[in-house]
Amino acid sequence: MGRTPCCDKNGLKKGPWTPEEDQKLINYIQKHGHGSWRTLPKNAGLARCGKSCRLRWTNYLRPDIKRGRFSFEEEETIIQLHSILGNKWSAIAARLPGRTDNEIKNYWNTHIRKRLLRMGIDPVTHSPRLDLLDLSTLLSNPNLFNASQFIDISRLLGVETPMNSDLLRFATNSLSSQGEDAINSSQIQDPFQSFQTHQIQEVPPCTTSSAHFFSDSNLMQPNEQAYNLWQANGMPCNFSENLVHATSGVGYDNLEQSVPQFLSDNSNFHLSSNQNYTTVTSVLSTPAGSSPTTQLNSSSTYINSSTEDERDSYCSELFKFQIPDLLDVSEFM
DNA sequence: AAGTGCTTCAACCGCCTGCGC
DNA sequence: GGCGCAGGCGGTTGAAGCACT
Structure with a gap:
């Protein structure tokens, strides 16, 4: 009762x-x-x-309430916090002096949420949803497709991360444009620049979803400290637990076979809550001098690299993006 | 000018949690 | 441990204002 x-x-x-x-x-x-x-x-x-x-x-x-339009920084903060906290409006409001949970909730529902949807970004999961993407927005703003791919990198790495600050800047710039013209790229740092030389083939949406990243263990090194911090904070970071250690001595064919084997053997394989998007993703080593890597099992993202150096360079970039700007999330845990 | 549909946001509702008895 | 109360939270509503025809 x-x-x-x-x-x-x-x-x-x-x-x-x-x-x-x-x-x-x-x-x-x-x-x-x-x-x-x-x-x-x-x-x-x-x-x-x-x-x-x-x-x-x-x-x-309340006398300390701030009135008026949300600033660029406030929008950025809201999106970033929402990617971690979800609809915990009071927790988000605690990080925005002068703003109330109700105000943030309203602003999210009436402004940010709709614009994310127009950009093809799921406002709940913060992951790309190509089925949501408004075609006219995409056509008038070709960089958005790169944005979707970029967000997907975090997803593909199997980590429910807040978005990288560059992307947040990109997204909030897009939001601030009020759907007018295409983004003026000269005003925005392009977070995808380092990917431009590599080919990434988009995977069609599928009904189940999971994401993982396989690579050499030494590629972990650049971000080990950040990774440990994430682990200490209890944030999901599953890729390392399921890492395939593909040494340079392992041949292309063996690698190709090892991945499905690994996936089927590992019952703890990460399944993200993200529906309707990419399934398994792997980035595998290619021994120096071998043919370009188009190495993956079905429904994966394909990443081509013709040399080991190029592949390592690419993977290092992936890892840089894997660890976003660190935010002290411990207070919310 | 009137009608209609859309957007915004203040306010409400119902549920949950913590605390004291 | 069970109960009731107070405060807090997130989801939802609906009146007011605006845009468009």
Whole structure:
């Protein structure tokens, strides 16, 4: 049996607050503090329930509330925090001085969410959803396709990460454009520049999803410290647990066979919650001098590299992107 | 000018959690 | 441990304003 609403009593007013009611509430709290919200309305001479008073105060009348349009930095922060925290609006609001959870929630639902959808980014998972992508947006803004691929890199690596700050900048710049012209690339640092020389073939959407990254263990080195920090914070980072150590002595054919074998043998293989997108992804070593790597099992992202150096360079870049700008998430855990 | 549809956001609702008894 | 209360949270609603025809 549900509890009786606190304001479910005759004579208690609902609906929009009048300036007189606001003034009564402000005067009372400035004089006495809010104390018990349940007893406050009576003491303040208001025909409202305590909940309504608390909401009005915390969301509107509080003196430290910031009004007006959200800044670029605030939008960036909201997107980044949302990618970690989801719809924990109060936790997000705690990182944005002067903004209330209600305001952030409204702003997300009315602005950011819609624009992410137009960009083909799932606002829940922060991963690309090509089925959501508005074609006209894509055509007027070709960089967005690269953006989708870039976000996918994190997904493909099997990590539910916040987006890289460059991407966030890219995304929020797009958001700020209000759907007008294509992004002016001269104003935005292109986070995909390092990928431009490599070929990445997009994988058609599929019904199941998972993502993993295989490479030489030494490619872990550049970000080991960051990786350890992520592990310490309890963030998902599954790729290392399932890493295939493909040494340079392993031949192309052997590698090709080892991946499906590994996948079928490993019951702990990561399955992300991301529906309708890429399945298994692998980036495998190619011994020096061998043919270009088009090494992967079915429904994978194909990455070609003609030399070992090129492949290692590419993989190193992937790992750089795998660890996003670190954010202290421990306080939310 | 009137009608219609869309967007925004303040406010409400119901559920959950923590705490005291 | 069970109960009731208060506060807090996230989802949802609906009135007001705006844009378009």
